[in-house]
Amino acid sequence: MPPLPPGVTAQQFSNALREFGSAVGPEWVLSTDEDIRTYRDAFSPFWEEAEEPIPSAAVGPNTVEQVQQVVRIANKYRIPLWAVSTGRNLGYGGAAPLNSGTIVLDLKRMNRVLEVSEENAYALVEPGVSFFDLYRDIQERGLKLMLDLPQPGWGSVMGHALDRGVGQGPYEDRFGAHCGMEVVLPSGEVMRTGMGAVPGAKSWQHNPYGFGPFVDGMFAQSNFGVVTKMGFHLLPEPEALRLVTVTAPRRDDVVPFVNTVGYLKNAGICPASFGIRSPRNDTGYWSASLKFYGPLKVIDAQWEHAQEKFSAIAGVRFQEDALYRFPLSPDAIDGIPNKNVLGIPDLAAFGQGFVRDGRPHGYGHYFFAPIIPMTGEAMLEAQDVFEQAFKQLELPGRGPVGFTGWQRRSLISLISLPVEHDTGKAQKNREAFRGLMRIAGEHGWGVYRAPVVFMPDAMEVYSYNNHALRRFHETVKDALDPNGILAPGKCGIWPRRLREAREARA
Ligand SMILES: Cc1cc2nc3c(=O)[nH]c(=O)nc-3n(C[C@H](O)[C@H](O)[C@H](O)COP(=O)(O)OP(=O)(O)OC[C@H]3O[C@@H](n4cnc5c(N)ncnc54)[C@H](O)[C@@H]3O)c2cc1C
Numbered sequence: 001m002p003p004l005p006p007g008v009t010a011q012q013f014s015n016a017l018r019e020f021g022s023a024v025g026p027e028w029v030l031s032t033d034e035d036i037r038t039y040r041d042a043f044s045p046f047w048e049e050a051e052e053p054i055p056s057a058a059v060g061p062n063t064v065e066q067v068q069q070v071v072r073i074a075n076k077y078r079i080p081l082w083a084v085s086t087g088r089n090l091g092y093g094g095a096a097p098l099n100s101g102t103i104v105l106d107l108k109r110m111n112r113v114l115e116v117s118e119e120n121a122y123a124l125v126e127p128g129v130s131f132f133d134l135y136r137d138i139q140e141r142g143l144k145l146m147l148d149l150p151q152p153g154w155g156s157v158m159g160h161a162l163d164r165g166v167g168q169g170p171y172e173d174r175f176g177a178h179c180g181m182e183v184v185l186p187s188g189e190v191m192r193t194g195m196g197a198v199p200g201a202k203s204w205q206h207n208p209y210g211f212g213p214f215v216d217g218m219f220a221q222s223n224f225g226v227v228t229k230m231g232f233h234l235l236p237e238p239e240a241l242r243l244v245t246v247t248a249p250r251r252d253d254v255v256p257f258v259n260t261v262g263y264l265k266n267a268g269i270c271p272a273s274f275g276i277r278s279p280r281n282d283t284g285y286w287s288a289s290l291k292f293y294g295p296l297k298v299i300d301a302q303w304e305h306a307q308e309k310f311s312a313i314a315g316v317r318f319q320e321d322a323l324y325r326f327p328l329s330p331d332a333i334d335g336i337p338n339k340n341v342l343g344i345p346d347l348a349a350f351g352q353g354f355v356r357d358g359r360p361h362g363y364g365h366y367f368f369a370p371i372i373p374m375t376g377e378a379m380l381e382a383q384d385v386f387e388q389a390f391k392q393l394e395l396p397g398r399g400p401v402g403f404t405g406w407q408r409r410s411l412i413s414l415i416s417l418p419v420e421h422d423t424g425k426a427q428k429n430r431e432a433f434r435g436l437m438r439i440a441g442e443h444g445w446g447v448y449r450a451p452v453v454f455m456p457d458a459m460e461v462y463s464y465n466n467h468a469l470r471r472f473h474e475t476v477k478d479a480l481d482p483n484g485i486l487a488p489g490k491c492g493i494w495p496r497r498l499r500e501a502r503e504a505r506a
Pocket of ligand 1: 091150159164165
């Protein structure tokens with residue numbers, strides 16, 4: 001039997017499920033053990049342990065009005081809801097909530113692409129629209145638009161952005177690429193943000209701000225509302241994409257090397273996401289993989305300029321890895337290993353990450369992802385700090401060799417810890433994960449995103465002035481959601497009635 005929501009009797013729960021069924025259709029209220037299995041986090045750091053968060057049920061509305069009704073019923077019974085768009089957030093929590101007994105508000109059925117404009121390069125989508133769905137829609141309509149994608153294409157355009165996920169191209173900041181939202185507030189009321197607040201708005205997906213405070217950020221990595229529509233700016237299909245690798249030979253080259261990458265990004269010469277790795281003793285100590293999207297003449301000039309800038313570093317080497325011209329023929333697409341840099345969703349990342357020597361490897365992983373400044377000095381410091389941390393926490397390996405450009409002036413040092421099904425090993429990894437967050441915090445680094453079960457720990461690090469930021473979040477939470485029904489504890493934000501749960505966890 002799935003667990004009940006805390007403080008709710010079996011009778012109340014069964015009444016609530018009946019009411020949810022009247023709102024969304026009884027077949028879209030899922031509460032058997034078999035149903036619930038699909039809402040567990042397949043990469044849970046607590047797999048099959050008492051602390052693994054198990055939902056009590058899932059409810060699948062098909063319209064905004066149904067979302068409103070579900071939220072109102074949840075208020076009536078004080079049953080917590082956990083919204084997911086497609087719930088494929090593997091590595092950061094899957095579809096599972098933070099607390100056992102929560103009901104998953106599964107928005108997959110709301111999968112309509114509401115509008116796509118080629119002229120102004122944007123789309124307006126519902127939560128359940130996956131990257132595959134939007135890609136297909138654009139292809140079927142023959143529009144010259146490109147998606148900026150995370151590695152796995154099966155997730156939702158919206159959920160990925162709301163968790164402030166990272167894409168692979170020039171629109172890598174997926175939340176930053178959004179424009180306009182519709183939100184069901186914890187009261188059940190519907191609100192539109194930005195220009196969308198003007199009745200009959202003509203520029204909802206054209207301009208993000210509208211008038212007055214810009215509140216959109218409050219609905220990403222939060223528990224203040226259920227987003228039911230979201231606009232996204234898309235990249236006009238470029239003429240070409242050039243992939244290149246630049247290497248520098250010595251460890252000491254790191255400062256000018258990273259400075260040059262940063263300059264190219266900040267100047268808009270190479271704005272797409274990139275990776276920097278070390279050591280690459282075969283070709284050089286540092287290597288950067290860069291992507292240039294645009295008209296061929298322009299990207300040739302950008303690449304030439306980049307080479308001039310890098311040439312200030314003695315011994316630097318350049319390699320042209322690939323040049324793709326759009327539109328690509330189906331035959332050309334077939335042979336390409338990393339399709340998502342071309343805006344074509346796929347699931348190749350799973351094969352690359354979990355298969356070693358042709359066999360499945362491990363049970364998955366979860367990500368520790370601190371943000372550091374985009375400087376060579378910060379990279380060296382992070383490598384040293386995490387090498388020491390790995391020793392101290394008895395983790396295998398030497399810490400991060402790779403960094404990913406994130407936003408214009410920062411890098412992510414992405415470290416994945418393996419999911420273990422042996423309790424002892426799993427606990428050791430969880431302690432190591434918390435240790436990494438603590439050590440990062442001591443050096444002034446916080447994570448950009450966290451697996452659900454570690455969200456409260458991640459927020460602990462953001463403690464400036466006695467947790468002024470968290471106190472602000474919780475003031476807003478209490479005002480918007482007095483019954484605390486939306487995702488209690490998510491990102492460390494607890495409603496007043498459950499705040500002692502945080503103290504109990506500490
Ligand atoms: C091998 C591998 C590679 C990966 N590569 C990448 C990558 O390149 N980039 C990257 O960013 N991630 C990556 N991930 C992480 C993750 O799998 C993806 O980000 C995935 O797309 C997120 O799942 P989703 O879109 O289904 O989001 P969901 O699970 O639907 O939602 C994500 C979060 O947003 C909240 N949310 C969702 N919808 C709503 C809503 N409507 N209202 C309010 N809150 C909502 C959810 O509660 C959840 O916290 C990778 C994972 C793996 C395993």
